[in-house]
Amino acid sequence: MLPARRDRLVAGGLALVALALYLATLAPGLAFQGGDGHELTVTAATLGLAHPTGYPLFTWLGFAFVHLLPIGEVAYRTNLMSAVLGAGAVGLLYLIGRRLELHPIAAALGAAIYAVSPTFWSETVITEVYAPNAFMVTLTLWFLLRWADAPHGAVGPFVQFAFVYGLSLGTHLSNLGFAPAYTLFVIASDPSILRRPRTIVLAFLAFAFAAAQFVWLPLRADTYDLFPNGPPDTLARFYAYSLGAFANQRFAFPLAALPERMSMYGGLLVEDFGPLGVGLAALGTISALRRSPRRFWLLSGMYVVHVGFFTQLFVTDPDVFFVASHLLVALFVGFGVDAVRVAGGWVPHPRLRFGSAVAALAIAAALLTARAQASLRMNDRSGDTVVGDFTESIFAVLPPGSVLLADRGAFGASFTYRRRLEGIRPDVVMPSELDGRTPRRGAPLYSTRPGPTVGGPPRGALPPAAVYTPVLRTERQELALYRVDAGPPPIPWDPPVRFERHLGALTLVGAEVLSTHSTEPRRVHLRTAWRGGPGAGGVVATRVDDRPIETHLLPKVDDGEVVEDVELVLPSGLGPGAHSIDVGAIELTATSIRPHWTTVGRIEVE
């Protein structure tokens, strides 16, 4: 039974508005946030194997987006997948609300508040599994409710639900936790199904066929470098890669930590739905229970298992794990809105009733707009080019035949992206690629970290007393390139013009902008010499016009001078024309961090 034409139009409209918001804020390439996204992009484009739990369906969908949509660079296309499927989830959320017999306005408000919730939005503008998974969860739920609305005994809709549910495991295996709630709902909706073994067997086969996508894991176990994970090439390793993944992070907190974990979750909930949204959701749970205990238990059962599991998971980014359970919160918001609407029916006078409805809608629209604006500010990734600028610049500045030490496997996927998808600089030897190439003796050595890289470097790659000198910096301190020398490098520069610019505790005694023109990838070559008092160190920074482009710690100055000679990556968003280059020292006072800037030159960007 398909939704009514009006509902299809409203769902489509909501999805289109959401898509417009997500496209306007979409990251143009590899996003700084979402470290897994780099790896997921590479595995999608090359049909490789992603980190546990493998995400087969995500990989195949990503492959389709990369190869069927020739728009922008490869990473843009996988980002686009998040936007499109995220918008699809919003439309489906409305249709689910309607299947739950919510008033169109209540269903639309529930879907809209989810669409603009900061965490979900953040996942629709980068490559990650959470927005595609939201789509698969809503699709599964829609198919389940469609079966429940079909005449009892209908085999087709039930088998279709089971198939889609099996597919959804390939965007997040945690969807398996929804099984008890689905089972309870199925039995509660049609107990006679237990007496129809043919239907059950067919549904199980459909589920198993879809879940068999995980054969992808052993099939692709030998693709590239799966570090830090072992290849799922035996039964035990297959289990460790899928159902047994992250075992040491699950249920990682003692019972005594429950209040703190729930408080953390409550904070995330308020952040995403606002106090009013959380209040409406709480009201909605009561309303849903009054209206239909079966539907209440479907949503609550899914919710309790999901939240119970993920509040006990030890991760540094817990918020994104609640993107799926927030779908259920949004439906409860819809129930809450509907309860308020029904209560409004008790207002005695028709004109007063109409006025109340208009006022409530105006307030809802204002709150939604405010939340959308806040989310927009937080999640606008349209200018997020630093990873792309950085990796592109690295391969532009490395001398011929260099050796580049970078993180291995999933941690170094931004370099894999450049090398495998773009074939850039094959002369540069990267031991992290494990391609068996031996670095040439005496080749210039560079590293993306001021110390050992993640998963390496290979034995003998570093000199015994390695000294790391930064040669390329970006606006993100963790994205920098270092030259690796066997001993202290000589001070390469004596400023031709010396001056004394006192910038807080530090004194700038010389500065020179060596590149006066910049083309793609945009960089500026800068030398500076600093002097400070005994033991003084400090924070120094550079900005172009008024935009800071890097901040870093200066080594101890002591009585001498510290000379820095680096290329600074300019943001892609910098417009063409002349720009002033300022360097500054950041003075730490008792109550503030105060920068002191001075202009040292200009650069012409083409």
Added chain:
Amino acid sequence: MSASSFDRALRTAGVALLIAVALIATWSAVATGGSAMTEKGLPREATDLGGRIEFYDEDTIVISTTTEGIARVRIDARTSVREPEGPAEVTALLPGRLVAIWVRGSKLGGEPVARAMLVWGAASR
């Protein structure tokens, strides 16, 4: 069990679930003083400017100085101070980038004898 009695059982269990959730939420709010701790963001890099950073993780930084021993500061993800122990306090911050920590000469204040700074990275995803 008839459909209506099954629904009644589901409704009763639902009421029990809502009461349990409300109790857990109240307990959590009371036990944590209502503070909503989040874990967005990790210190990606920590460097000393006089004091020595002994240890840091997602919400704690431990600094030692030769004169004042060990100070410990717990910092939440919004880079505001929680539970300072020892002679340490966070005195300044540049949201999203830098947190400066002073270790003062005594618990009552005084001139800083050591400073530490950490760079707060964006949340990992």
